[in-house]
Amino acid sequence: MTGPRTPWPGVPATEEAAPPQQAPGDERALRERLTEAVHACDAPDVVLAVSRRGRRTLCAGGTAPPPAVPREDLRYEIGSASKTFAALLLTRLIRRGVVTGAEPAAGCLDPGRTPGPHPVTLAHLITHTSGLPALPAGFLRRGLPAWHTNPYARYPAERLTDAFLRHEPKHRPGTRWHYSNYGVSVLGHALAAITGTAWEDLITGQVLRALGLSGTALRAEGPETDAVGHRKDGRTPVPPFDAGGFQAAGAVRSTPNDLLTFLEAHLDPDRSPAAGALRAVRVPVLRRGLGHRHVHTVGWFRHPTDGGPMYFHSGATLGQQAFLGFRPDTDTALAAVCTRRFRARDPFIATGYALLAEG
Structure with missing residues (x-):
């Protein structure tokens, strides 16, 4: 990664050559495949959006009657896939010299604090190597009364940052990978503190506006703009997701077309004002597991x-699911969303992954 010093040394500006142009695929066959996949997802509302070599194909359906607003025009909660937006934001700030990624997060939140010998850095937080658990201490107890509606809303930003500043990580930062909504949420508050800008304004200015994502937001407005999620039974509606203090980890809601625009920017960075950051988030920064088979970039599974x-990230809230991914070799992007809470042997994520893997 060019620009200021970063905690990911040696990252090149580009990772691979641009893919060769290929003949257009069979549009009819693709639509038939997407129609089958919509049915397989078994959810009240499903939208599968594919971009191949710049040509978009959207297929919508579901088990519920069609809403008043076309499914493909509504905004959907993408849950943890929001972390790909946070990763792009952090990378943009690094390339602009606002931060390096090596800053101790506690020092950002509490400028008078003296960092210990092994501080949790911004880079640790975005790469899930901070040593923090998935959720902060006390989250289950505090969120239990609203467990089936909005438990995250009961854990505000002040409580989350206070929990981080009071407690030591379970493991030494940088030594183990453990997926953490808590960690990425702390990152959001640390970046807001160090820039003096609220997270919602920061992500809007640095990512949403920069990429032209006018159909993307962090808060629900109503049934005219936002899809309604459902419980595991696929029939009982749930309230719009309120991320509370976890905005950076899961608050994004977006239309399928906006999600394709976001993914297409990763496929063709040179056409974006965030070109350098978009290229950088494709570069592996850590490997884990047996034989280092699991590869991660700053914000994507690879x-x-x-x-x-192929690069991908999934996400879920209490009533919706999302799967985002892209493949540079075939110039393909996939955005999949549905309005049913994840359940045992749920077919949605597997269906999205298979569609992307097929290319």
Whole structure:
């Protein structure tokens, strides 16, 4: 990564050559495949949006009657896939020299604090190597009364940052990978503190506006703009998701077309004002597991295919799910959303992954 010093040394400006142009695929076959996949997802509302070599195909359906607003025009909660937006924001700030990524997060939140010998840095937080648990202490007890509606709303920003400043990580930062909504949420508050800008304004200015994502927001407005989620039974509606103090980890809601625009920017960074950051978030920064088979970039999971790597991230709230991914080798992006809470043997994520893997 060019620009100021970063905690990911040696990251090049580009990772791979641009993919060769390929002949257009069979539009009819793609639509038939997407129609089958919508049915397989078994949710009240499903939208599968594909971009191949710049050509978009959207397929919508579901088990519920069609809403008053077309499904493909509504905004959907993408849950943890919001972390890809947070990663792009952090990378943009690093490239602009606002931060390096090596700053101790506690020092950002409490400028008078003296960092210990092994502080949790901004880079640790975004790469899930902070040593923090998935959720802060006391979250379950505090959120239990609203467990089936909005438990995150009962854990505000002040409580989250206070919990971080009071407690030591379970493991030494940088030594273990453990997925943490808590950690990425702390990152959001640390960046807001160090820039003097609220997270919602920061993500809007640095990512949403920069990429032209006018159909993306962090708060629900109403049934005219936002899809309604459902419980596991697929029939009982749930209130709009309120992320509370966890905005950076899961507050984004977006239309399928906006999600494709976001993914297409990753496929063709040179056309974006965030080109350097978009290229940088594709570069592996850590490997884990047996034989280092699990590869991660700053914000994406990365799996191999016969033609090259595919990048993806899934997410879920209490009533909706999302799967985002892209493949540079085939110039393909996929945004999948549905309005049913994840359940045992849920087919949605597997369906989205298979569609992307097929290229």
